[in-house]
Amino acid sequence: MGGKRSIIILLGVAILFAFLPFGLPRFYTYLTALIVVTGLLSTSLNFALGFGGIFQFHHAVFYGAGAYGAAVMIAKLNYNPWLAFIAGPLVAAALSLIIGIICIRLSKLYFGMLQISLGSLVWVIVYRWYSFTGGDDGIHGISVPSIISSSKGAYYFTMVTAGLAMFFMYRILHSPFGSTLQGIRDNVLRSQAIGVSVRRHQLAAIVIAGFFAGVAGVLFVVVDNSVFPDMMFWTLSLEITIMALLGGWFTFLGPMLGAAMVVLLRTFVSAYTEYWTLALGILLMLVILFLPEGVLGKVFEIWNRRGLTEDRG
């Protein structure tokens, strides 16, 4: 019963998004795609942070790695773009494996701090290596295959790919691996005592999260045809963490909602004032004070209390 309802909702959303480019000006198509890309990035962060309890403080590095991986292959090494799109997430996954192996021995905050340091190191390299990465200018005008080079083409490609990525992350979180990961988040000692190798599972989660951040990075290249070092600067990591907190970091779709809130806020409030972050700050404060589990977390709480769902998943 619950399953049927969610399938109907999903279909409705899919149809809505499919017809969006026909009813809205081009800018809004771009904005929607940007929200979904950012939301996918924040969801991949939340995979490790909210569901794995891993202090993934510098997740944007893997977003940047995916984007730069693809961009450099296309613009500097002249590879086939499709091949580059596949390679991007793999580069991101490889980088998260390397950084993960180094950090995983540390717990919680120390893990996060070391990850910020190593991530910043990667950022500096990208920022300074003009001949290869374009330095602080980044790379612009990246040519993508003609079928997805139009704004509609880019939009549909982004939606379908992000949809698939979300589906895969959802399935993984509801698999035994995902349950185990959430078990580790809730209680490390108990997980060990039932025979779970905590580090191995956490490392796998970090790599999966990095991979999907890389997918988001590639999608940004498709939508924007450019990459720049800010994509892997630590402030973006903070921003996507805020999105996850705003939307609800124990819920699967919370980060997507949070991304929509932040991106819309930035787009429309910054038209009136350059201090749009002030509005974000007030919003964040209100959420932390009154909705500590985020907006979607609160919605589910009310929903569950009314007994409308059987499954909190």
Add this chain to the structure above:
Amino acid sequence: MLEVRDVSKSFSGFKAVNRASLEVNKGEIVAVIGPNGAGKTTLFNLVTGILKPDEGRVIFKGDEITGLPVHKTCKKGITRSFQVVNIFSRMTVFENVRISVLSQQGRTGTWFTPSRDLVNDETAEILERVGLIGKKSSVCGALSHGDQKVLEIAIALAGKPELLILDEPTAGMSPEETSRCIDLIKHLSEKLGLTILFCEHDMEIVFGIANRIMVMVRGATLIQGSRDEVRSNQAVQDAYLGENEACST
């Protein structure tokens, strides 16, 4: 089955366990007793690998398991419950036990099949056995303390142990809950043939169900023997039993 030889563990100079020894044979129920702070929980942590002993050896089924990390001792066949309730509090009762069953079957790496389609029968059987099947859908943070302690045992049981270690299984339980818990422990021993090692403050329970008893005082083994041997031992009476009986009236 389990042999603990002269293990010691210090915490910044304080000898929590001091050359303690313990022996558990297959099929036995062995109790460890001793005053608060005698090192019972630390001893269990040393056996299960939560802590590494400074010296001494732990041997399980003829294999040296000294210092083996806890997830590996679990795979060897030792699972445990904790003194302070230690469960996955955001999950339902059913999910708590299912995770443990999945881990026992080595399926925590399965990444695409939904958990809800897996090991439902095995999980239900365990909940049936411990009497929590009626509460399987409750989020376990909301359970009563007694039910949470029983859930602890269920999680440990799902690991299909040969040796089940229970750290004060009835602590904080109401009298009815306690008697149900004792029945459960007896049932596990008789019907499943489990070897059980537990510690407990309630002497009635200890002398009611344990085959053999190990007495610990200030981190060291005072004696390990049958109920009668322990009861009649003068040193035990001096160190522990008399004092305890006076307190527990």
